Amino acid sequence: MRAEIQTVVDELKQSLELLRRHLDLENSKKRLLELNARVEDPTLWDNAAEAQKLMRERSSLDSRISGFEELENGLNDNVELIEMGEAEGDADVVTEAEDALIALGDNARKLQIASMLSGEADGNNCFLEVHAGAGGTESQDWASMLLRMYSRWCDQNGYKTQIIEESPGEEAGIKSATLKIEGPDAYGWLKTETGVHRLVRISPFDSNARRHTSFSSVTVYPEIDDSIEIEIEDKDLRVDTYRASGAGGQHVNKTDSAIRLTHIPTGIVVQCQNDRSQHKNRAQAMKMMEARLYERELREREEAAQAEHEAKTDIGWGHQLRSYVLQPYQMVKDLRTGVEKGNAQGVLDGDLSEYLEAALAMKVEGGPSGPVEDID
Known part of the structure; x- marks a missing residue:
């Protein structure tokens, strides 16, 4: 042979x-x-x-x-x-x-x-939240770029997406958004994306064309089916209504139909504004809250080294999952697995599978869960 x-x-x-x-x-x-x-x-x-x-x-x-x-x-x-x-x-x-x-x-x-992809909830649909970090317009624009990146990956891999909540930035981008992703193993593929993502580029919003570093966080959690019971007591829940401010047309924005739920013991917050009906938005928000609490329970079963970042984690230095450098050179590097690509625009257009596969392999093999090194 x-x-x-x-x-x-x-x-x-x-x-x-x-x-x-x-x-x-x-x-x-x-x-x-x-x-x-x-x-x-x-x-x-x-x-x-x-x-x-x-x-x-x-x-x-x-x-x-x-x-x-x-x-x-x-x-x-x-x-x-x-x-x-x-x-x-x-x-x-x-x-x-x-x-x-x-x-x-x-x-x-x-x-x-x-x-x-054989974990307890890996086969489920999931929710993916993006939150802009400190830095105003810069970070809000970066958050919208991340939302587009994940949407493009979903389109390329046959997943259906729906924006559940979106809060626009003051000048550009978004402050936050929640994307529902439906399809086989959606959570299994994307669960390792929870963390802080860093962008380095020459800012299009800076008249002096200076180099800026921006941060946004991503949180992924599974949708749960009716067979999984998550008990939420009324006393532990705060319900706020507000007027939707994002896309949705004239009907969505006329009344206080948007819902924000806060789970007081954990500080978890979810929002829904994609329907003109407050009742439907609340029902969807409750499903999201149950999913967040379920995901939290799943994480607590793992070893401390495998704990993932909560949405309340500081969005800044020391918590990076991946760095995206557009200037002075192009490179996207995963700080856990070491996988890197020079085609940064391709990654931002949804070419994520190599990063996802490497993170899954590391998780199965018991490798490190956090950043192992940083890049300038």
């Missing part, structure tokens, strides 16, 4: 071992048998929400196990074909099997990413 192909085979074997551990193969197979038995129960759909949750788990588990077995069988079969072809001097068989092994390497990478 050629040295290049032996390297591919070795990497595939390593991938299979990692996947076996992440999947917990034997226990996953037992769980799939249990789920298959429950699907046969005629009373399953008496509780539609529970049935849907079970079916999603079954489909996801079946897909991951099948993918692992196909990869394992493909590796073994093609190694045998190469050995057979070399023994019989059949170069066509060898070449075909080598090409198949290289293709299996791509499949292994996809399966490894899928194995990273």
Whole structure:
């Protein structure tokens, strides 16, 4: 076997071992048998929400196990074909099997990413909040650039988006915005984006064309379904109404239909203004509050080193997740994983997947959760 192909085979074997551990193969197979038995129960759909949750788990588990077995069988079969072809001097068989092994390497990478998206809420839709940091127009413009970046990533990857709340800046950009993102594994993909994002550029708002540094924070939390019960006591909740100030047309802005909820014990605040009905906005805001509290509970289960930033975290130096430099050179560097790209505009246009994959891999492998270095 050629040295290049032996390297591919070795990497595939390593991938299979990692996947076996992440999947917990034997226990996953037992769980799939249990789920298959429950699907046969005629009373399953008496509780539609529970049935849907079970079916999603079954489909996801079946897909991951099948993918692992196909990869394992493909590796073994093609190694045998190469050995057979070399023994019989059949170069066509060898070449075909080598090409198949290289293709299996791509499949292994996809399966490894899928194995990273197996957390409790990873399969859920999510909410993504952007908040401008100190710095007025500069930071507010940066916040709007981040909102656009995530919206573009969602468009490119087949996710549906809806702006739930948007507070415009005084001169440009936004003070804050909340984006609802719907689609498979939305939270799983974006959960590692919570943190502070830093922009360095020559300011378009500075007549002296000076270099400015701006900060905005991002918070991501999962939408929760009706099967998850989050108890919120009335005494712990403050409800404020106000007149919507963002997009929405003449109907939205005529009355105090926008809702702001504050959870007093935790300080968590959510806002909704996308409907002219105060009742509907309040219902949506309650779902968002439940989701924030659920996400908080999920984080508290993790080790302290994996704790993520709350929305109230200071938006400034020392809390950066990623730096985006536009001048005097172009580079976007993730301060946790070290992934960097020179095509900053491409990243701002939604080319985020490499950063997301690296952050997920680090989280699964137990790497550091915070910034490891900074750049000027």
